[in-house]
Amino acid sequence: MPGEPQADCLFCKIVAGDVPATIVRETKTTVAFRDINPQAPTHVLVIPRVHHADAAALAAAEPEIAADVLREAGEVAKEEALDSYRIVFNTGSGAGQTVFHAHAHVLGGRGLQWPPG
Numbered sequence: 001m002p003g004e005p006q007a008d009c010l011f012c013k014i015v016a017g018d019v020p021a022t023i024v025r026e027t028k029t030t031v032a033f034r035d036i037n038p039q040a041p042t043h044v045l046v047i048p049r050v051h052h053a054d055a056a057a058l059a060a061a062e063p064e065i066a067a068d069v070l071r072e073a074g075e076v077a078k079e080e081a082l083d084s085y086r087i088v089f090n091t092g093s094g095a096g097q098t099v100f101h102a103h104a105h106v107l108g109g110r111g112l113q114w115p116p117g
Contacts, residue, residue, distance in 0.1 A: 003050045003061060011047050011101035025076060029068045032076050032106075041109030042080045046072045051101055055089035058102040066102075073104045082108035088116070 005012040013019040014031065021033035024044055035043040048065045052058035059066040070087070077085045085108030090097040 003052065006051050006101075009051055009101050010099050011045075011103065012051050015047070015049050024079070025072060027068065027072060029065050030072045032072055035105070039105075040107040040112070042082060042085070042107065044076045044080070044106045045103045046076060046106060047101060047103040053100045053102065054091040054097065055102045055104070056091060069102070069104050073106045076106045077108060080106075080108065082106075084108060084112070086112050086116075 005016065010019060014021045014033065021031075023031060023033045025032040025046075029049055030046055031049060032044050032046045035045055046069050048058055048062070048069055050058075050062060050065060052061055055066065055069075058069070073087045085106055088105040088107065089102070090105070
C-alpha cells in the first residue's frame with residue numbers, strides 16, 4: 001500500500017535502521033544520506049520516510065512531504081556549502097531509477113553540464 005514501508009525496499013530498510021547508511025540529516029518526514037555510488041563530489045539522497053514509488057506519486061499522495069524533500073535538499077546543499085547544485089528526481093528505469101522509493105539526488109561540488117545525460 002502506498003505510504004506504508006515495503007519489506008523489499010532498500011530505502012525503507014534505511015529509514016527503519018535495518019540497513020546502514022551515512023546519514024547527513026534527519027527530520028520527522030525525511031532522511032538524507034550519502035549515495036554509495038557518487039556521481040559528483042557531493043551526492044546526497046533525500047528520501048521521504050513514507051514509501052511512494054516515485055516523486056510524482058509522492059507529490060500526488062502527500063504534497064506536504066514532497067515539499068519537505070525539496071526543502072531538505074536545499075538544507076543539505078547549504079550544509080555542504082554548495083553555491084551551485086542540482087536536484088534530480090529519476091522516474092522509471094529508463095531514466096535511471098534503480099530504487100523505486102521516491103528520492104531526490106543532491107549533486108554538486110563540480111561543474112554540471114546541460115543538458116544532463
